Amino acid sequence: MEAQPNRTIPTLYEWAGGMEKFEAWTELFYQRVHQDSILEPVFRSMAPEHARHVAHFIAEVFRGPDQYSREEGSHYEMIHKHLGKHLTETQRKRWIELILDTADTIGLPDDPEFRSALVGYLEWGSRLAVINSNEESVSEPVDAPMPTWGWGETGGPYIPS
Numbered sequence: 001m002e003a004q005p006n007r008t009i010p011t012l013y014e015w016a017g018g019m020e021k022f023e024a025w026t027e028l029f030y031q032r033v034h035q036d037s038i039l040e041p042v043f044r045s046m047a048p049e050h051a052r053h054v055a056h057f058i059a060e061v062f063r064g065p066d067q068y069s070r071e072e073g074s075h076y077e078m079i080h081k082h083l084g085k086h087l088t089e090t091q092r093k094r095w096i097e098l099i100l101d102t103a104d105t106i107g108l109p110d111d112p113e114f115r116s117a118l119v120g121y122l123e124w125g126s127r128l129a130v131i132n133s134n135e136e137s138v139s140e141p142v143d144a145p146m147p148t149w150g151w152g153e154t155g156g157p158y159i160p161s
């Protein structure tokens with residue numbers, strides 16, 4: 001018999017506070033990006049819907065609604081958006097620093113379990129973004145599934161003693 005998901009364990013999406021929280025997070029993050037000397041040139045001509053799309057993408061990866069892949073893009077298209085951008089490690093590090101600082105500002109959960117999962121995902125995704133940005137084509141199939149992310153080794157969520 002197939003194992004049933006344990007309904008008593010919230011998803012990272014639920015634990016983070018739902019879609020409004022993801023949208024508030026990326027909106028403020030990209031406002032800050034436009035004032036940052038390292039990242040501003042990278043995102044100077046970004047699409048107006050970029051911040052919302054990134055919110056919806058991460059929310060879906062964290063097992064939230066499938067809004068991004070249903071209405072806005074796909075895993076293939078997300079990779080495609082990074083092609084040829086030639087992102088550097090300096091830009092990636094700044095991106096990580098700023099998005100985590102914004103997570104604090106808007107009050108994403110700061111318990112050890114959630115932050116372990118969040119940092120793990122952002123490190124993984126941002127390093128793939130840099131690798132993909134130095135490619136000229138997407139090696140994944142067009143219908144590649146969206147990645148999903150869970151609590152990882154800590155088994156989360158945080159339960160106060």
Ligand code: HEM
Binds near residue numbers: 042050053095125
């Ligand atoms: C976990 C890490 C990341 C995720 C989940 C992510 C997600 C996305 C998504 C979903 C898009 C497409 C947005 C749309 O459809 O409008 C996108 C585009 C883009 N991303 Fe990322 N990204 C990540 C890391 C990075 C990093 C580290 C950089 C640069 C330092 C970067 C630079 C860009 C740029 C320049 C675009 C194109 C923006 C535009 O022209 O509209 N990304 N990303």
